Amino acid sequence: MALTHQTLTYQTLTPDFAVAPQLGPDDMQALADAGFKSVIINRPDGEAGPDQPRSDDVLRAAQAVGLQARYQPVVSGAITLADVAEFAALLRILPKPVLAYCRSGARCTNLFLAAREHGADQIQG
Template identity: 55%
Template sequence: VINNRPDFEGGPEQPTSAQMKAAAEALGLAYAYLPVQGGFQSTEEIAAFRELLDALPGPVLAFCRSGARCTKLFVQAQSL
């Protein structure tokens, strides 16, 4: 699981990365936190996403608020 959503995006009632990590690990899932802002993903963020795709056991689920950031990161990471 790759979480691309910054903590508290969408309000304080949203679970934090630490809470999601605990839940994922309780289910035996690997978890990574790579928060990115909407609208622009840096070359460093794209490279970090690629590294996570290569390192984490598959299949990998990446998520953000709408799916747009994850899709952009995935598409751009494929060219690395």
């Protein structure tokens, strides 16, 4: 189900996990206001060129509003088992609920589904 919170649009996959298209530093307060505790950035810096918000700026903004934040760049269409394992580990340790974002949210969805499928049974949802 796609939800909109102020200017923030995201899709809830489980009560503890949601995905979103590209976010920026200015979106972090809305994430916190929506009740998220953590954010994972799966879009590599520069993937969309110089106008794409940099992960360092988003990480700083997330921390400033009390969110846990991690940068895990994953190449679209080239998700590896190592990517899946790292994503699963982040989902186990980060405070919930967690929101992950990439260009459209599809990459994060695929990571989540693969993490659940590949033995990450500690992932709730």
